[in-house]
Amino acid sequence: MPKKPGAHATAVLQALLVTFLWSTSWVLIKIGLVDIPALSFSGLRYSLAFVCLLPFVFGPANRAALRRLTRRQWGLLALLGVGYYAVVQGGQFVGLAYLPAATVSLLLNFSAILVALMSMAWLKERPTVQGWAGILLTLVGSVLYFYPVDFPKEQILGLGVVCVAMTANAASSVLGRYANARTGIPVLVVTTISMGIGSSLLLLSGALLQGIPVLGWKHWLIIGWLAVVNTAFAFNLWNNTLRTLTAVESSVINNTMLVQIALLAWVFLGERLTAQEWAGMLAAGAGVLVVQLHRRS
Numbered sequence: 484m485p486k487k488p489g490a491h492a493t494a495v496l497q498a499l500l501v502t503f504l505w506s507t508s509w510v511l512i513k514i515g516l517v518d519i520p521a522l523s524f525s526g527l528r529y530s531l532a533f534v535c536l537l538p539f540v541f542g543p544a545n546r547a548a549l550r551r552l553t554r555r556q557w558g559l560l561a562l563l564g565v566g567y568y569a570v571v572q573g574g575q576f577v578g579l580a581y582l583p584a585a586t587v588s589l590l591l592n593f594s595a596i597l598v599a600l601m602s603m604a605w606l607k608e609r610p611t612v613q614g615w616a617g618i619l620l621t622l623v624g625s626v627l628y629f630y631p632v633d634f635p636k637e638q639i640l641g642l643g644v645v646c647v648a649m650t651a652n653a654a655s656s657v658l659g660r661y662a663n664a665r666t667g668i669p670v671l672v673v674t675t676i677s678m679g680i681g682s683s684l685l686l687l688s689g690a691l692l693q694g695i696p697v698l699g700w701k702h703w704l705i706i707g708w709l710a711v712v713n714t715a716f717a718f719n720l721w722n723n724t725l726r727t728l729t730a731v732e733s734s735v736i737n738n739t740m741l742v743q744i745a746l747l748a749w750v751f752l753g754e755r756l757t758a759q760e761w762a763g764m765l766a767a768g769a770g771v772l773v774v775q776l777h778r779r780s
Contacts, residue, residue: 494727497720498736504717506743508709509584510751515705516580520693525576526686527706529568532714533679540675548669556666560676563662567655568681573688574648581641585629588744590645592625592767597653598734613773621738621770628741628763656734663725670726674719741767 515524539545552560578587634642662673689695698706725733742764748754756764 490727494724495732495736498724498728498733499739501717501721501724502737502740503743504713506740506747508713509579509588509740509744510747511705511709511713512576512579513584513752515702516576519696519698519702520689521576521580522573522685523689523693523696524706525573526682526689528709529572529678529682529714530686531706531710532718533675533682535711535715536671536675536678536719540671545669545672548672552668552672556668557676559658559662559666560668560673561680563655563658563673564677564680564682565684566651566681567659568678569684569688570651571648571655572681573685574644574651578641578645578648582638582645584744584748586632586634586638587641587645588741589625589629589632590642591649591652592738592741593622594649594653594656594734597650598656617770617773618735619770620773621735621767624763624766624768624770625738625741626763627766628745628760630759653734656737659722660725660729660733663722670722671719674722678714678718735770738767738770 512524519527540549575587575591578590659673662668662677663670666673696702721733728736745754745756745760745764749756
């Protein structure tokens with residue numbers, strides 16, 4: 484069935500809204516990590532988001548879809564939950580506990596190259612020459628923004644965790660597009676089931692390794708906003724955009740978080756930007772524009 488005119492533009496705008504919400508998460512996470520252990524923090528966030536989605540996923544249409552899920556589809560959603568939530572999101576929280584937000588953002592930005600390679604092999608989605616140029620320009624802008632990068636010895640653990648999360652993020656981007664675009668499973672079912680599985684692993688790991696912390700009302704306010712708005716709403720909307728956008732397009736749009744996080748840190752955390760950093764942000768933004776203007780039909 485052909486897509487309605489403007490469907491792609493709508494998906495792009497929705498994806499940009501999601502990346503903005505996710506970018507604000509980094510500021511809130513850095514604030515929360517002062518008092519909340521990383522794995523417990525991420526486990527509480529995604530478990531609460533999962534609970535928020537449950538009433539909606541048990542509606543009549545979604546109940547029928549749940550009953551129709553095959554064993555292979557359950558395995559697919561479980562794999563997506565482990566990769567996209569337990570590994571990627573848990574790794575981001577742990578990385579932010581050891582590394583500056585700028586460093587974590589830079590490392591995760593390199594997942595665009597892996598997404599392009601994986602989508603070529605698994606989804607047969609070959610980027611155009613302009614698409615490759617856009618990805619390259621985005622990565623060049625990222626390097627320019629953070630150059631020179633210095634990693635102290637105490638940050639080695641964080642670097643290793645974020646590198647694993649970056650690889651899992653690339654694989655999950657391709658797997659997420661396949662689950663949302665080619666299986667016929669409703670978006671809400673994909674989001675809720677995968678999030679439930681991933682958040683359960685996060686919460687269990689946090690309880691075993693770091694314990695459940697005693698939280699005040701400010702901590703719960705942060706967790707609640709992250710869970711309801713930046714997770715339950717944002718992840719479902721993101722999965723919906725994957726029905727229209729290719730894996731590479733989604734990855735490059737996701738990489739605009741590099742710019743957004745830097746701007747939010749400048750506004751709310753007082754981190755000033757140099758001329759070189761501004762140039763890097765503009766280059767990364769131009770890379771996104773190139774991919775969108777010359778997208779594969």
